[in-house]
Amino acid sequence: MRYSGLKVIKEALTGHKGWRPTWRNPEPKARYDVVIIGGGGHGLATAYYLAKNHGITNIAVVEKGWIGGGNVGRNTTIVRSNYLLDGNGPFYEMSLKLWEGLEQDFNYNAMVSQRGILNLVHSDAQRDAARRRGNAMILNGSGAELLDAKGVRAMYPFLNFDSARFPIKGGLLHRRGGTVRHDAVAWGYARGADLRGVDIIQNCEVTGFRIENGKCLGVETSKGFIGASKVASCVAGSSSRVMEKAGMRLPIESHVLQAFVTEGLKPVLDGVITFGAGHFYCSQSDKGGLVFGGDLDGYNSYAQRGNLPVFEDVVEGGMALIPALGRVRVLRSWGGIVDMSMDGSPFIDKTHIDGLYFNGGWCYGGFKATPASGWCYAHLLATGQPHDVATDFRLDRFRHGGMIDEKGQGAQPNLH
Numbered sequence: 001m002r003y004s005g006l007k008v009i010k011e012a013l014t015g016h017k018g019w020r021p022t023w024r025n026p027e028p029k030a031r032y033d034v035v036i037i038g039g040g041g042h043g044l045a046t047a048y049y050l051a052k053n054h055g056i057t058n059i060a061v062v063e064k065g066w067i068g069g070g071n072v073g074r075n076t077t078i079v080r081s082n083y084l085l086d087g088n089g090p091f092y093e094m095s096l097k098l099w100e101g102l103e104q105d106f107n108y109n110a111m112v113s114q115r116g117i118l119n120l121v122h123s124d125a126q127r128d129a130a131r132r133r134g135n136a137m138i139l140n141g142s143g144a145e146l147l148d149a150k151g152v153r154a155m156y157p158f159l160n161f162d163s164a165r166f167p168i169k170g171g172l173l174h175r176r177g178g179t180v181r182h183d184a185v186a187w188g189y190a191r192g193a194d195l196r197g198v199d200i201i202q203n204c205e206v207t208g209f210r211i212e213n214g215k216c217l218g219v220e221t222s223k224g225f226i227g228a229s230k231v232a233s234c235v236a237g238s239s240s241r242v243m244e245k246a247g248m249r250l251p252i253e254s255h256v257l258q259a260f261v262t263e264g265l266k267p268v269l270d271g272v273i274t275f276g277a278g279h280f281y282c283s284q285s286d287k288g289g290l291v292f293g294g295d296l297d298g299y300n301s302y303a304q305r306g307n308l309p310v311f312e313d314v315v316e317g318g319m320a321l322i323p324a325l326g327r328v329r330v331l332r333s334w335g336g337i338v339d340m341s342m343d344g345s346p347f348i349d350k351t352h353i354d355g356l357y358f359n360g361g362w363c364y365g366g367f368k369a370t371p372a373s374g375w376c377y378a379h380l381l382a383t384g385q386p387h388d389v390a391t392d393f394r395l396d397r398f399r400h401g402g403m404i405d406e407k408g409q410g411a412q413p414n415l416h
């Protein structure tokens with residue numbers, strides 16, 4: 001079913017009886033060309049681009065829960081292309097360009113809103129670092145503007161300029177960054193893949209791999225064995241647990257990241273702001289709630305829920321930046337498990353097992369990567385070669401010193 005303005009009008013006039021389920025609910029076949037494990041944003045985008053770009057449609061996306069129940073539906077919806085290093089910059093710029101045309105491409109309203117992201121700076125050294133990053137962004141075609149304190153005050157007069165613990169000295173403005181309605185991204189890709197013949201199999205957990213003579217023959221699941229020529233893992237926060245079943249130990253730790261939403265307010269914040277002196281970032285949703293988040297839990301965990309100490313830390317940062325936040329009530333909070341790699345950058349690669357592929361290590365920033373990740377993973381699966389913008393996302397990069405360490409934190413995942 002194609003969506004259009006005319007269809008909406010027709011359905012409005014005829015009692016909304018003509019809408020059909022957005023994707024089928026098939027039982028798994030015995031065998032597929034490609035089985036993708038994980039029906040998050042990345043898995044669904046991979047299926048979509050495999051079908052659309054490469055004509056491979058005999059695909060199953062096997063999801064243990066439901067579409068949109070993982071991090072793709074838990075994140076704070078920010079998309080951006082503000083990277084410094086060569087290994088990352090062109091990849092995220094490609095992703096942002098795909099976001100810019102995504103709704104027309106998959107004919108689904110994902111509320112792509114390029115409302116601008118402002119990274120605040122609070123010291124001269126931080127301004128120098130922002131200038132350097134901004135120059136890299138301009139070279140990558142992402143665009144960047146360095147604002148002084150006056151420029152920031154003109155945009156957001158309610159920030160704490162006058163009695164601030166961390167005075168605001170300016171900010172790096174990325175006008176093309178913004179937000180996208182996160183679960184609509186999963187639904188849009190799911191619908192686009194389903195229309196092309198991809199089987200999306202929900203409530204089906206992958207419990208193991210069938211590997212013989214160094215070749216992966218398929219996956220064991222809660223609905224039985226599913227054979228496949230290629231198996232593509234794409235399970236984000238569950239990466240270590242799933243790949244362990246294939247005998248692999250990954251350079252990834254899992255940590256919980258929390259998000260928070262306040263009661264609805266009149267429009268006060270038309271862009272995204274990030275605090276430069278603590279862990280706090282904020283935007284306002286279309287329903288009016290302030291959506292904010294902050295730091296990871298420092299300890300490793302697979303628990304998909306948050307806790308109070310991190311909440312206090314995040315709110316402390318928020319109050320230092322926007323004192324008026326203290327008057328607003330928080331309505332909801334939740335946690336998601338993020339797959340933190342040792343250098344803060346991702347993997348899109350073959351494994352040492354023939355026919356088994358891996359996509360993960362997206363840390364707390366994989367939502368913005370969804371289109372390019374799907375595009376590049378599909379390219380790798382279809383052609384056997386890494387895509388030009390993803391050549392550095394290799395599993396063996398730590399062995400030969402090819403880290404992509406944007407923050408210079410070394411092998412301390414909780415700090416990336």
Ligand SMILES: Cc1cc2nc3c(=O)[nH]c(=O)nc-3n(C[C@H](O)[C@H](O)[C@H](O)COP(=O)(O)OP(=O)(O)OC[C@H]3O[C@@H](n4cnc5c(N)ncnc54)[C@H](O)[C@@H]3O)c2cc1C
Nearest residue numbers: 038040041042064070071072076078206336365366367368
């Ligand atoms: C609170 C929070 C805020 C965030 N904010 C942002 C942000 O603002 N911007 C940004 O770019 N990124 C953000 N992220 C990160 C981003 O959400 C993730 O990096 C990204 O969504 C991960 O990819 P995914 O969508 O494919 O993951 P998921 O949606 O988690 O998909 C993985 C899927 O695999 C399934 N799965 C796991 N194990 C199995 C199994 N054994 N068998 C079958 N299926 C399985 C899971 O159920 C899940 O549905 C945030 C994350 C969190 C938690």
